[in-house]
Amino acid sequence: MTEFSLLKWFFAFSPIAVVLVLMIWFDWGGGRAGAAGWFTALIVSAALFGATPELLALAQTKGILLSLNVLYIIWMALVLYNVVSETGAIEAIGAGIQRFSGDKSIQLLIFGWIFGSFLQGVAGYGVPIAVVAPLLVGLGFSPMVAVAVPAIGHSWSVTFGSMGASFQAMMAVTGLGADFLAPWSAGLLGLAAYLCGLAALHVYGGWRLVGHGGPAVLAIGTAMAGTQYFLAVSGMWTLGGFGASLAGLAACLLVARAPFYRRQRAEAADSRMGLGWALSAYLILIVVVSLGVLCGPVRQFLGQVKLSLHFPEIRSAAGWVTPAGYGARISVFGHGGALLAYASLISFLVYRAKGYYSPGAAGRIVAKTIKSGVPTSLGIVSMVCFAMIMDQCGMTYLLAEGISRIFGATYPFFSPWIGLLGAFMTGSNTNSNVVFGVLQQRTADLAGLSVAVILAAQTTGGALGSMIAPAKIIVGCSTVGLAGQEGPVLRATIKYGLIITGLIGLATTLAAILTR
Amino acid sequence: MADFFKKHSARLAGLSLVGLLAVPFLLYAAATGGRPGLTWVGLGLMGLLMLLVMKVG
Numbered sequence: 001m002t003e004f005s006l007l008k009w010f011f012a013f014s015p016i017a018v019v020l021v022l023m024i025w026f027d028w029g030g031g032r033a034g035a036a037g038w039f040t041a042l043i044v045s046a047a048l049f050g051a052t053p054e055l056l057a058l059a060q061t062k063g064i065l066l067s068l069n070v071l072y073i074i075w076m077a078l079v080l081y082n083v084v085s086e087t088g089a090i091e092a093i094g095a096g097i098q099r100f101s102g103d104k105s106i107q108l109l110i111f112g113w114i115f116g117s118f119l120q121g122v123a124g125y126g127v128p129i130a131v132v133a134p135l136l137v138g139l140g141f142s143p144m145v146a147v148a149v150p151a152i153g154h155s156w157s158v159t160f161g162s163m164g165a166s167f168q169a170m171m172a173v174t175g176l177g178a179d180f181l182a183p184w185s186a187g188l189l190g191l192a193a194y195l196c197g198l199a200a201l202h203v204y205g206g207w208r209l210v211g212h213g214g215p216a217v218l219a220i221g222t223a224m225a226g227t228q229y230f231l232a233v234s235g236m237w238t239l240g241g242f243g244a245s246l247a248g249l250a251a252c253l254l255v256a257r258a259p260f261y262r263r264q265r266a267e268a269a270d271s272r273m274g275l276g277w278a279l280s281a282y283l284i285l286i287v288v289v290s291l292g293v294l295c296g297p298v299r300q301f302l303g304q305v306k307l308s309l310h311f312p313e314i315r316s317a318a319g320w321v322t323p324a325g326y327g328a329r330i331s332v333f334g335h336g337g338a339l340l341a342y343a344s345l346i347s348f349l350v351y352r353a354k355g356y357y358s359p360g361a362a363g364r365i366v367a368k369t370i371k372s373g374v375p376t377s378l379g380i381v382s383m384v385c386f387a388m389i390m391d392q393c394g395m396t397y398l399l400a401e402g403i404s405r406i407f408g409a410t411y412p413f414f415s416p417w418i419g420l421l422g423a424f425m426t427g428s429n430t431n432s433n434v435v436f437g438v439l440q441q442r443t444a445d446l447a448g449l450s451v452a453v454i455l456a457a458q459t460t461g462g463a464l465g466s467m468i469a470p471a472k473i474i475v476g477c478s479t480v481g482l483a484g485q486e487g488p489v490l491r492a493t494i495k496y497g498l499i500i501t502g503l504i505g506l507a508t509t510l511a512a513i514l515t516r
Numbered sequence: 517m518a519d520f521f522k523k524h525s526a527r528l529a530g531l532s533l534v535g536l537l538a539v540p541f542l543l544y545a546a547a548t549g550g551r552p553g554l555t556w557v558g559l560g561l562m563g564l565l566m567l568l569v570m571k572v573g
């Protein structure tokens with residue numbers, strides 16, 4: 001076993017510290033910082049934690065199996081987004097939404113909160129901010145507000161967005177199932193949905209606008225949080241963020257018709273594509289995922305081919321033992337990524353038959369997917385690989401032991417802050433769950449806390465970290481002419497990020513007490 | 517050298533990703549097959565690929 005000492009704890013923390021420092025102070029991307037963290041973990045694990053070459057080799061293989069599980073979803077989500085985006089459907093959806101209401105608070109909620117969450121549900125990786133910010137500028141909002149509002153508004157939906165890639169990552173690294181993790185995760189993220197909606201209003205109009213738009217947030221938030229909870233606990237977590245935002249749009253249609261919100265006339269924007277056709281790819285996705293997840297015979301048929309590897313018992317020279325067992329399993333044809341691939345192919349054929357593509361569209365879709373996918377994948381692979389080294393030689397356990405000793409009974413309040421820190425440093429809820437998921441799991445175990453509650457706080461904090469992640473703010477600022485002026489936007493979003501995370505910490509503490 | 521990395525960064529990033537996805541399977545074969553020499557070679561390759569990621573990632 002690894003004996004606890006403060007010096008060893010600092011060395012165990014050093015790979016994470018290296019990633020933090022490089023990303024925050026030196027502006028390194030996730031891939032480069034993750035690679036530096038990998039070297040640090042390699043050296044520290046070999047020098048102080050008894051990592052043998054065999055242990056390091058098998059840790060890398062386990063890491064790649066985990067990475068492939070997540071990358072499958074990420075790449076196929078990017079393909080689907082580009083299949084849709086290439087037709088001009090994203091602009092058509094934006095124009096369609098604009099017809100709902102002329103009320104500024106409703107417009108902010110539609111674009112920054114609901115449409116941003118919808119884009120997170122189908123794409124993610126900075127797309128919500130990059131797409132929504134210019135649309136808000138077009139509606140007359142200042143560039144600072146136009147970036148800050150979607151950054152704050154979409155963050156609650158990150159865990160179950162991108163077809164649940166972040167949630168998949170948390171399941172993969174902790175080895176726990178969706179049945180166990182989904183209820184509390186969806187619960188805390190549902191609470192975050194209301195808070196993000198209110199914060200989006202406060203950014204633009206302070207408490208006056210919060211008072212005016214509060215009833216809308218309550219009604220729409222209930223529809224989104226409720227739908228997300230239902231989808232997550234019924235096994236359709238891949239559609240959690242996406243389905244919730246569609247429910248939010250439907251609820252918003254009703255709310256926008258209320259006399260209170262109809263005092264200002266809506267202006268219709270022109271688009272060559274109707275809203276129905278623009279959304280058709282996502283309707284196809286709903287049908288495909290519903291069949292693949294809920295229809296037993298289809299699920300069994302698609303789930304016949306599963307790839308995995310069996311790992312022998314791994315023992316470090318310091319005595320840390322990882323039992324023998326299978327690594328992450330990948331269902332080649334029934335995985336969430338495969339379902340996205342089917343939906344992308346069908347959507348592409350439908351749009352092509354309708355003549356929405358200009359010549360060379362397929363090539364552009366492939367090129368855009370690769371351009372976005374490669375840097376994201378490098379970040380995930382390098383971070384997962386160093387996280388697995390830390391896990392397999394007992395470094396993560398030692399970190400968890402130290403944290404549980406320091407925070408003790410107050411740990412639940414701090415657990416979302418760890419998730420937030422991970423997302424801030426890596427720009428990704430997925431990476432945060434990979435780096436800190438096992439650490440939070442082990443800490444909860446040691447402190448006798450509910451693992452489901454603590455991991456829910458981890459992923460909620462990780463999701464909220466999206467609003468303060470410099471990588472995403474930079475993307476948003478670049479689309480509205482604020483390149484190089486990210487500071488004021490970041491200062492605005494950090495304020496809301498800290499307040500909302502604090503409230504989630506209190507909710508986590510309450511949940512931990514109730515589940516003790 | 518710097519110009520080379522700058523000019524081909526996108527291609528090298530793609531290559532490093534392919535390598536990072538492939539080499540761990542070589543490492544698995546080496547570690548479970550009791551071939552320490554191949555394990556060292558695989559770990560060396562991983563190190564080189566991570567260095568490449570630090571340069572172009």
